Amino acid sequence: xxxxxxxxxxxxxxxxxxxxxxxxxxxxxxxxxxCIDAGASVITVExxxxxxxxxxxxxxxxxxxxxxxPTAFLRHATSKIRVGTDLDSIATLGFRxxxxxxxxxxxxxxxxxxxxxxxxxxxxxxxxxxxxxxEEIGCAVGTTxxxxxxxxxxxxxxxxLKSDKTEGNAIAAVIDRVALSHPEISFRFIxxxxxxxxxxxxxxxxxxxxxxxxxxxxxxxxxxxxxxNNVSVEGFVxxxxxxxxxxxxxxxxxxxxxxxxxxxxxxxxxxxxxAVMIGKxxxxxLGISLDCSAVDVNVHPAKLEVRFTEERPIYEAVYFAVKSSxxxxxxxxxxxxxxxKRVSTSPNMHEYSGVQIDLNQSxxxxxxxxxxxxxxxxxxxxxxxxxxxxxxxxxxxRDPGMxxxxxxxxxxxxxxxxxxxxxxxxxxxxxxTLPPVISDREQGIVSDQPEENSPLKSDQAEPVPxxxxxxxxxxxxxxxxxxxxxxEIFNTYILVESGGELILIDKHAAHERLIYERLLRQRENPxxxxxxxxxxxxxxxxxxxxxxxxxGLLTQAGFEVEDFxxxxxxxxxxxxxxxxxxxxxxxxxxxxxxxxxxxSVTTEKIDWIYHTIACKSAxxxxxxxxPGELAELVLTLISNPDVRYCPHGRPIFVSLKRRxxxxxxxxxxx
Numbered sequence: 001x002x003x004x005x006x007x008x009x010x011x012x013x014x015x016x017x018x019x020x021x022x023x024x025x026x027x028x029x030x031x032x033x034x035c036i037d038a039g040a041s042v043i044t045v046e047x048x049x050x051x052x053x054x055x056x057x058x059x060x061x062x063x064x065x066x067x068x069x070p071t072a073f074l075r076h077a078t079s080k081i082r083v084g085t086d087l088d089s090i091a092t093l094g095f096r097x098x099x100x101x102x103x104x105x106x107x108x109x110x111x112x113x114x115x116x117x118x119x120x121x122x123x124x125x126x127x128x129x130x131x132x133x134x135e136e137i138g139c140a141v142g143t144t145x146x147x148x149x150x151x152x153x154x155x156x157x158x159x160x161l162k163s164d165k166t167e168g169n170a171i172a173a174v175i176d177r178v179a180l181s182h183p184e185i186s187f188r189f190i191x192x193x194x195x196x197x198x199x200x201x202x203x204x205x206x207x208x209x210x211x212x213x214x215x216x217x218x219x220x221x222x223x224x225x226x227x228x229n230n231v232s233v234e235g236f237v238x239x240x241x242x243x244x245x246x247x248x249x250x251x252x253x254x255x256x257x258x259x260x261x262x263x264x265x266x267x268x269x270x271x272x273x274x275a276v277m278i279g280k281x282x283x284x285x286l287g288i289s290l291d292c293s294a295v296d297v298n299v300h301p302a303k304l305e306v307r308f309t310e311e312r313p314i315y316e317a318v319y320f321a322v323k324s325s326x327x328x329x330x331x332x333x334x335x336x337x338x339x340x341k342r343v344s345t346s347p348n349m350h351e352y353s354g355v356q357i358d359l360n361q362s363x364x365x366x367x368x369x370x371x372x373x374x375x376x377x378x379x380x381x382x383x384x385x386x387x388x389x390x391x392x393x394x395x396x397x398r399d400p401g402m403x404x405x406x407x408x409x410x411x412x413x414x415x416x417x418x419x420x421x422x423x424x425x426x427x428x429x430x431x432x433t434l435p436p437v438i439s440d441r442e443q444g445i446v447s448d449q450p451e452e453n454s455p456l457k458s459d460q461a462e463p464v465p466x467x468x469x470x471x472x473x474x475x476x477x478x479x480x481x482x483x484x485x486x487x488e489i490f491n492t493y494i495l496v497e498s499g500g501e502l503i504l505i506d507k508h509a510a511h512e513r514l515i516y517e518r519l520l521r522q523r524e525n526p527x528x529x530x531x532x533x534x535x536x537x538x539x540x541x542x543x544x545x546x547x548x549x550x551x552g553l554l555t556q557a558g559f560e561v562e563d564f565x566x567x568x569x570x571x572x573x574x575x576x577x578x579x580x581x582x583x584x585x586x587x588x589x590x591x592x593x594x595x596x597x598x599x600s601v602t603t604e605k606i607d608w609i610y611h612t613i614a615c616k617s618a619x620x621x622x623x624x625x626x627p628g629e630l631a632e633l634v635l636t637l638i639s640n641p642d643v644r645y646c647p648h649g650r651p652i653f654v655s656l657k658r659r660x661x662x663x664x665x666x667x668x669x670x
Contacts, residue, residue: 021102023161024051024150025170030099031145031388032178035059036185036256037093038143041201045175047192050167052150052158060142065114066122070134071165073109073126075101092259105129105159107150113143128153152389166545172196172567173541176212177258180285196566206236209285212570217249217283217538222329224286226321229313233321235286237268239330240275242283245585246592248540249283254295256287260304263311266290267318275326280585284322287316337555483638492621494630500658507625509646512618516578516647519557519610526558526571535571536564537584539591544569546594557609559587577617586616611647 021027028045035043038061048054064072075098097607103109104126114121125133129229151158161167168191179187179199186201199211208220220242225232238244252264264286273280296307308314361463486495486502519526538548544567547554554561558575589612619625637652662668 011421019054021106023170024055024167025174026252027051027055027103027107027147027150028057028171028611029174030103031055031057031147032174033093034099034183035061035143036178038062040185042186042188044188044190045171047168047171048192050161050164051146051171052161052164052167055147055150056144057502058142058144061206062138063118063141063143064111064122066118066136069111069122069124070131073076073100073104073124073129101129103147105208106152106154108148108152109145110148111143112137112139112145114139114141116141124468141346163551166193169541169545176541176567177251179212180205180208181253181256181258181287205285205287209236212567213249213538214536214566216536220245220522221283221285222325224284224321224325226317226324227462228317228320230290231313231317232289233286233317234289235284237272237286237322237325238283240272240277240282240326243272243276243280245589248543248592248595250281251285251397253287254297254306255289255292257297257306258304259297259306261306263315264306264318268322269317271319273320273328275330286318286321288317292316309654337640367395483634485627485634487627488630490621491624496634502656502658502661503653504655505634505637505653506621506646506650507630507633508618508621509650509652510633511650512614514636515618516610519575519577519613523556526560527576528560529576530560530573531571531583534562535574536568536586537587537591538568539588540595541567543591543595548589550594553609554590556592557613559590575613575617578613582616588614589616614647 004517021030024047028047028051032043032045035057038059039062040059042060044056044058046054046056055257071483100109105128108127109125111126112121113124120136120141121139123133123135123137125131151161172189172191175187175197179185179197183199183205184203185199187197187199188195189197197211201209205222206218209221217658220238221236222239224233224235225239237483238249247265250265252259252261254261268282268284268286269276270607276282290313294309294313296309338482482498484497486497488494488507492507494507496505547561547569548563551561551563558573559571560573562570564570571583571587574587578586590609593609593612659668
């Protein structure tokens with residue numbers, strides 16, 4: 001049996017240092033928090049090589065008395081608390097007395113400090129917990145700490161540090177959070193000799209947010225200020241339209257300390273429920289002030305998690321604070337409609353904002369039709385009583401990708417009537433469109449199938465428009481050989497009758513799969529479109545790091561990304577299939593996936609990037625489509641029986657046998 005021995009001081013300190021000093025960002029966090037506790041109004045942080053070789057933190061705080069300097073580097077030496085009961089009312093960021101001892105145990109450390117009462121300062125050098133220099137020096141009031149060669153005496157830990165860029169971005173994330181938690185302090189961050197951040201220190205949170213995340217992010221915020229049950233909530237929350245696809249930009253502070261809190265997160269999202277789209281999350285920078293005895297900050301080595309004496313007052317304060325701000329600053333505004341005047345003898349012809357619209361013609365957008373009718377009624381015009389059928393752009397999904405099983409393997413589906421042939425009425429130019437899936441032939445992509453064998457090729461030199469009977473134009477049912485499209489339920493599932501089966505197709509899953517298959521075929525030559533103006537996208541520093549390291553991968557997916565610096569990237573090109581609104585949302589979701597590091601295999605990364613693009617650009621469940629569009633989608637599915645699932649693994653269609661249906665109604669037994 002091994003004998004129990006007492007570890008020597010040096011070994012014990014190396015083990016204990018690992019609890020506080022995990023990487024350079026841990027060092028910066030501890031040193032900056034000490035600066036804040038010292039009453040500094042200006043703090044400067046400088047790093048080189050991601051902080052692994054050089055970190056300098058300077059403040060103009062109260063400094064350290066000469067007699068206290070050697071003691072400050074001993075473990076559990078602190079001026080923040082004296083007895084155990086002080087832990088119940090901690091108002092400072094640091095209190096354990098472990099930071100300086102842990103840092104000097106694994107690095108070469110230098111301290112220059114002076115108090116206002118001292119005529120001279122102290123220059124103190126300590127390496128691996130061993131004092132090297134302790135002398136007087138002339139310096140300004142405040143403290144400067146320089147940390148060199150982290151883990152020089154623990155090479156096993158040093159080799160696990162990430163790249164300089166990644167470690168530098170982790171430090172930038174720490175500086176961002178402390179700058180937001182203390183807007184009254186001016187923070188300056190110098191990275192590799194260049195100034196990366198400078199906050200004004202004017203005490204205004206909006207100014208700090210603008211300095212950290214930029215104008216675009218700040219412009220989408222609304223103020224929050226509320227007090228409830230002795231809990232004060234102050235900060236900013238994003239407008240519902242500026243919500244994001246992940247929670248990376250949800251930032252909470254408790255008494256000036258950055259924390260992760262499920263309680264506040266749930267309260268925020270519950271307050272925004274109904275205003276924020278499903279799958280989107282509000283962004284926020286919220287500071288909560290409460291009695292120090294009501295929160296325990298001594299439960300996590302990095303002090304990132306806290307426990308509340310009572311969670312309900314915290315939840316209710318955040319909930320009502322956000323709810324009241326949304327009601328005040330995001331309330332719907334009354335729209336003043338421009339005058340509508342009659343422009344012809346026809347009672348249905350009106351002019352709306354300079355555009356002549358005949359309400360007897362089909363109008364694609366119900367919103368525009370209602371707008372014109374309301375304006376006409378307000379002006380005393382004779383608004384029509386009938387509601388014309390809505391018209392939408394076709395999905396245009398004729399592209400082999402996946403399909404329903406063919407009952408007759410030798411059956412070649414015919415070319416269905418085009419949208420223009422089905423919809424004969426002229427339509428005005430004001431309309432909305434659905435995201436199209438443009439055919440390979442329209443994009444100039446050559447199919448693997450020989451031209452002469454293509455089932456979509458016409459034998460005639462000139463195509464002959466199909467004649468659609470009037471009764472077929474008015475019905476909600478389309479008929480294809482061996483298939484009859486009965487209609488659609490819940491604006492989501494297409495009903496198809498085929499022989500003795502009823503087939504239900506999830507149109508979103510089907511459309512998503514078709515887009516995904518196209519993206520796979522275009523992998524070597526992605527189809528992208530240049531944006532008229534580059535789109536700036538603000539990211540969390542960790543997401544920013546993941547994106548900038550994956551620019552080649554994003555280029556392969558059709559995104560042209562340029563590093564703009566300070567947590568912002570510019571989108572110059574996006575996949576053609578994405579609309580302008582979908583592009584930013586898809587990119588933010590991809591950035592979150594890259595940050596999560598789901599996989600290190602490039603082929604799998606590009607695969608789930610394609611998943612995201614396909615999901616964002618596909619027609620959604622609940623969208624309204626014409627029978628002709630549904631027929632086009634069904635015909636495309638029929639053309640390829642190989643794939644039956646969406647990119648996420650959900651089935652595209654299910655079928656019910658006629659016998660099963662008749663059993664439900666008691667027509668047959670057994």
